[in-house]
Amino acid sequence: MKKNVILKKAGALLLALSMSVAAFSTVAPKGKIIAKAIVGGESSDKAVEIPANYEFTEWAEYKGGNQYYKFTIPEDGDLTLHATIYKSSGGITVSVLNSDFQGFNWIGDYSRDSVVDGTDTRSLSAGTYYVIVSKYLGYDQEAENKYKFKLSFKGYGVSENTVDSYENPKGYEINTTVTDSLTSTDNEDWYKFNVSKESKYVLNLTAYSNTAVTYSRIYEALIFNNDLTEKKLDISGADRTGEVYLNSGVYYLKIVGSNVKYSFSIKGASIEKTKVTKVKSPKKKKAEVTFKAVDGVNGYQIEYSTDKNFKKNVKSKTFKIEKTQDAGNNKRKITISKLKRHKRYYFRIRTYVENNNSRFYSDWSKAKMAKIK
Numbered sequence: 001m002k003k004n005v006i007l008k009k010a011g012a013l014l015l016a017l018s019m020s021v022a023a024f025s026t027v028a029p030k031g032k033i034i035a036k037a038i039v040g041g042e043s044s045d046k047a048v049e050i051p052a053n054y055e056f057t058e059w060a061e062y063k064g065g066n067q068y069y070k071f072t073i074p075e076d077g078d079l080t081l082h083a084t085i086y087k088s089s090g091g092i093t094v095s096v097l098n099s100d101f102q103g104f105n106w107i108g109d110y111s112r113d114s115v116v117d118g119t120d121t122r123s124l125s126a127g128t129y130y131v132i133v134s135k136y137l138g139y140d141q142e143a144e145n146k147y148k149f150k151l152s153f154k155g156y157g158v159s160e161n162t163v164d165s166y167e168n169p170k171g172y173e174i175n176t177t178v179t180d181s182l183t184s185t186d187n188e189d190w191y192k193f194n195v196s197k198e199s200k201y202v203l204n205l206t207a208y209s210n211t212a213v214t215y216s217r218i219y220e221a222l223i224f225n226n227d228l229t230e231k232k233l234d235i236s237g238a239d240r241t242g243e244v245y246l247n248s249g250v251y252y253l254k255i256v257g258s259n260v261k262y263s264f265s266i267k268g269a270s271i272e273k274t275k276v277t278k279v280k281s282p283k284k285k286k287a288e289v290t291f292k293a294v295d296g297v298n299g300y301q302i303e304y305s306t307d308k309n310f311k312k313n314v315k316s317k318t319f320k321i322e323k324t325q326d327a328g329n330n331k332r333k334i335t336i337s338k339l340k341r342h343k344r345y346y347f348r349i350r351t352y353v354e355n356n357n358s359r360f361y362s363d364w365s366k367a368k369m370a371k372i373k
Contacts, residue, residue, distance in 0.1 A: 040067030040133060044101075047130060052079070056148035062092050062133055063145075069131040073124060076181040076261075077155035078213065080121040081131070083107040086114075086146045092135055094149050098185055099128045121212040123183040123259035126159045156181050156261045164190045166228065169252060174201070177265040182218070182257040191253040193266065198247040200269045200353070200360060203233060205240050208261040218257040221264070226250040243269070245355035271353055271362040274300065277331060279347050279370035285340070287370055289347050290333040297351040300324070301361065304336060304347045308367065318352075339372045 039060050041047045047070035054071070073079065083094035085107070095106045107118035133147055158180055164170050169192040172178060180189055195201070203223065209216040223233040223244055232251065233244040253266070278290040289302060299321055305314040317336060324332040339345060348367040352359045 040069045040131070042067070044068050044070070044130060050131075050151070052151055052153035055150040059086065059146035059148055060133075061146055064135065067133040070128065071131070071151065072128045073126055073153055073155070075126050075155040075157065075159040076183055076186075077123065077153055078121055078259075079124050079129075080119060080152040080212070081107060081149060082119045082152070083117075083147060083149040085116040092133060092145050092147060094147060095132050095134070096122070096124075097130045097132055098124075099130075101130070102185075123156075123181065123213060123216070123261075125181075125183045125185045127185070158261070160186050164188075166190055166252060166254075172253065172266070175265070175267050177263055179261070179263045180255075181261045182255065182259070184259060187256060187258050189255045191255075192250065193253065194250055195246045195248050197268070198245075198358070198360060200243060200245050200271055201266055202269045203235070203242045203244065203253070203264065203266050205235070205242075205255070205264045206262060207257070208263075213259040216259040218255065218260060218262060220254075220256050222254045222256075223266075224252045224254065226252070228252065245353065245358070245360045247358055271351055271360060272297065273362045273365060274349055274351050275365040276347055276349050276368040279345075279368045281339075281370055281373045284373045285338060287336045287339055287345060287347065287372060288333055289336060289349070290327050290331055291349050291365075293330050293332045294351050296353075297321075297362075298354045298359075299352055300332075300334075300349055301352060302334070302336065302347060302349045303364070304339075304345050306340070306343050306345060308346045308369070310346070310348070310367075341372055344369055344371050 038048060042065060047068035049070050052071050052073045079096065081094065081096050085092055085094065093106060095103050097103045107116070107120055131149065131151070160181070160183070162168065163186065169190040172191040172193040174193055174195065178191070182189060203221065205218065205221050207218045220234065220236045221240070221242070222231060224231055226249060232246065233242045235242040253264075255262070255264070272294050274292045274294045276289060276291050279287055281287050287304070291300070299319055301316055301318040303310060303314055303316045305312070307313055319334060321332070324334045327333040336347070346367040346369050348364045350364050351362040
């Protein structure tokens with residue numbers, strides 16, 4: 001009596017999920033293949049080949065051992081496995097494994113006399129995969145165990161062609177944007193880039209998480225020096241921005257995460273400039289330079305010359321903020337000595353930031369002129 005009730009329920013479920021077809025397969029909208037059930041091959045080399053968008057509309061019988069189906073995805077993306085399992089004894093599982101037979105998607109149950117209906121989504125890299133139907137944890141199987149499944153694939157538009165690492169990184173060019181992905185089969189990306197100008201740089205990282213996928217996130221993004229002995233930047237999470245000061249040289253970006261498409265850029269950023277607001281000569285051989293104060297910098301550098309183009313007779317003075325005087329209205333001033341009398345001098349200024357025992361400078365301000373007493 002109980003078995004008849006179960007079969008009626010299974011029949012009702014089958015009616016709701018099935019479509020009427022006359023042959024093994026037909027082409028459905030958007031390239032999906034809707035097919036009558038066919039039992040998978042008994043080994044991986046005898047696997048039944050199916051497309052990445054595929055659906056059984058009838059029950060396939062499970063009679064023990066493993067049953068293999070094989071499919072290929074052309075790019076990184078999200079694969080959804082939807083499986084329905086009918087069993088009257090023990091249990092069976094429907095799993096997705098890669099070519100090394102690591103498992104990612106898994107649907108199964110060991111309870112008796114029931115219909116199990118489950119969905120699991122994972123991000124996978126481009127490559128060949130298997131759907132494998134097998135017994136659940138050693139339970140005995142009977143001919144009445146049946147299954148059907150559906151695969152749905154949505155690509156990211158990017159593809160991981162190689163397994164990258166510190167020894168085998170992908171190239172990156174400063175001031176460009178890259179879109180890539182981290183998947184269940186590839187959770188670590190490495191990029192190598194060259195900095196030609198010492199300056200401040202900003203790493204922008206955006207993750208396009210899939211809410212259907214468990215653990216869809218970026219865990220960390222790290223910038224290292226050439227031999228990985230120094231960590232220049234460490235940010236965690238998605239949609240993050242990090243500032244870093246880099247000297248010229250070679251660096252590595254390492255991004256770690258799972259089941260996520262992302263974009264990033266590393267772009268040069270300007271250190272805030274200042275400007276000379278006034279120059280006067282209050283005493284013989286001296287000039288008083290007044291300039292705009294800037295927050296977040298460690299100090300200033302003034303260049304001065306009798307040449308307005310600063311090509312010759314150029315001298316400079318570098319000083320900390322505490323060496324300057326308050327000039328009011330968010331301005332500071334400093335005195336330059338030992339100038340030549342009755343000469344016209346040109347003065348320009350820039351800010352600097354100290355980071356990791358190095359100084360990083362802003363661009364120069366426009367010059368102002370004063371005649372020295």
